[in-house]
Amino acid sequence: MPALLRRPLPLALLIGLFAELLFAWRLTVPHVLVFDEVHYVPAARKLLALAGPANIEHPLLAKALIAGGMLIFGDGPLGWRALSTLAGTTVVVGVFAILWLGLGRLRPAAMGAMTVIAGFTVFVQARIAMLDGFMAGFVVTGAACLLWAMRGTGRQVWRRWIAGAVLLGLATACKWTAAPYVAFAGVALILLKRGRPDRWRGLAVVPALALLGAVSIATYLLTFAPAFFYASEPLSLRTLIPFQLTMYRQQVQVLPPHVYQSPWWSWPLDRRPIWYLYEVVDGAQRGILLVGNPAVMWGGLVAVAACVVGWLRTRDVRLGAAAGLWIGGFAIWSAIPKSLGFFYYYYLPSIWLAIAIAVAFDHWRRRLGGWDEAFLMLAFGLFIHFYPILAAAPLSGPRAFTKWMWFSTWA
Numbered sequence: 001m002p003a004l005l006r007r008p009l010p011l012a013l014l015i016g017l018f019a020e021l022l023f024a025w026r027l028t029v030p031h032v033l034v035f036d037e038v039h040y041v042p043a044a045r046k047l048l049a050l051a052g053p054a055n056i057e058h059p060l061l062a063k064a065l066i067a068g069g070m071l072i073f074g075d076g077p078l079g080w081r082a083l084s085t086l087a088g089t090t091v092v093v094g095v096f097a098i099l100w101l102g103l104g105r106l107r108p109a110a111m112g113a114m115t116v117i118a119g120f121t122v123f124v125q126a127r128i129a130m131l132d133g134f135m136a137g138f139v140v141t142g143a144a145c146l147l148w149a150m151r152g153t154g155r156q157v158w159r160r161w162i163a164g165a166v167l168l169g170l171a172t173a174c175k176w177t178a179a180p181y182v183a184f185a186g187v188a189l190i191l192l193k194r195g196r197p198d199r200w201r202g203l204a205v206v207p208a209l210a211l212l213g214a215v216s217i218a219t220y221l222l223t224f225a226p227a228f229f230y231a232s233e234p235l236s237l238r239t240l241i242p243f244q245l246t247m248y249r250q251q252v253q254v255l256p257p258h259v260y261q262s263p264w265w266s267w268p269l270d271r272r273p274i275w276y277l278y279e280v281v282d283g284a285q286r287g288i289l290l291v292g293n294p295a296v297m298w299g300g301l302v303a304v305a306a307c308v309v310g311w312l313r314t315r316d317v318r319l320g321a322a323a324g325l326w327i328g329g330f331a332i333w334s335a336i337p338k339s340l341g342f343f344y345y346y347y348l349p350s351i352w353l354a355i356a357i358a359v360a361f362d363h364w365r366r367r368l369g370g371w372d373e374a375f376l377m378l379a380f381g382l383f384i385h386f387y388p389i390l391a392a393a394p395l396s397g398p399r400a401f402t403k404w405m406w407f408s409t410w411a
């Protein structure tokens with residue numbers, strides 16, 4: 001490896017560049033709105049014009065970012081999706097940062113970032129104008145920033161902690177499912193400071209928790225500023241908080257059954273993916289399937305279990321944190337009051353699997369040797385195999401999808 005790439009920043013930037021080029025390649029295909037783009041692109045158009053409220057069950061920020069892409073690149077497929085690719089790249093680099101800060105080793109940091117790229121879910125979400133990609137980008141970078149604060153000294157600790165709180169507030173301003181991660185950050189602070197008070201040196205628990213909550217909430221509320229300038233039904237300081245209750249009622253309304261719905265407990269099994277597209281478009285039969293890479297989805301569960309067992313035996317906080325991140329991110333879905341569930345709700349937990357895999361390989365590196373490289377080869381081999389139905393490549397005909405249908409529930 002060149003000497004330059006033995007340093008974390010150049011290596012992270014190189015991996016990020018690779019991810020961005022991969023996500024952006026043929027981004028404008030298909031030239032039609034795909035899956036939930038039919039909701040969010042019109043909402044972004046309306047937000048761009050400050051015409052009035054639209055898609056009110058979700059906060060504004062992710063739709064504002066889609067609108068920003070349209071403002072820069074035009075109201076077309078490039079404008080709809082351009083900033084989503086940056087959000088996906090942010091996730092990749094953010095995972096690298098979390099692993100580097102947590103383990104202090106380049107090999108697991110690079111492996112985790114590459115596993116995210118090969119995991120299918122980030123690739124697909126980075127190429128569509130949906131809310132989840134932006135939400136995940138802010139959550140991952142927020143987690144990295146809070147971890148970075150642990151390495152700070154003096155005022156650095158507070159500045160980085162505040163930056164992390166801002167990022168988590170922005171994540172919640174994209175989609176409410178990020179809100180539990182603010183609580184997770186507070187729990188992590190309490191537990192880790194209890195074990196070793198020198199972590200986040202100079203950061204007292206009670207003021208830090210108060211600051212985390214206050215900054216994240218204030219950041220979230222500030223993102224509603226454009227709604228104060230709507231031509232129709234503008235928000236005001238008096239209606240801002242009641243509007244949150246309106247959003248909540250929209251979130252918990254009972255919806256009719258959907259062909260792609262699936263219960264939350266089934267998502268780690270990769271049992272019911274979602275066809276975002278399967279039709280003749282741009283002169284060819286094309287498909288986009290949101291499915292998890294089987295090597296990452298199922299191998300990640302093995303890694304989480306191994307981290308739990310390893311933590312019980314050694315109390316290594318790195319193993320416990322890697323397992324706890326996935327367990328917490330997945331378990332919250334058992335309590336979120338949604339009438340329907342979909343596999344794309346598993347997006348953030350699918351990212352945490354890459355961290356568990358990298359941490360497990362690193363912890364048992366003497367015993368496992370070069371098996372991490374073999375795992376990455378398998379993951380990218382599957383990525384190449386599934387690429388045509390991840391990236392809307394031309395297919396041979398209407399029944400071409402059967403080549404990739406490992407299970408009847410995938411069709």
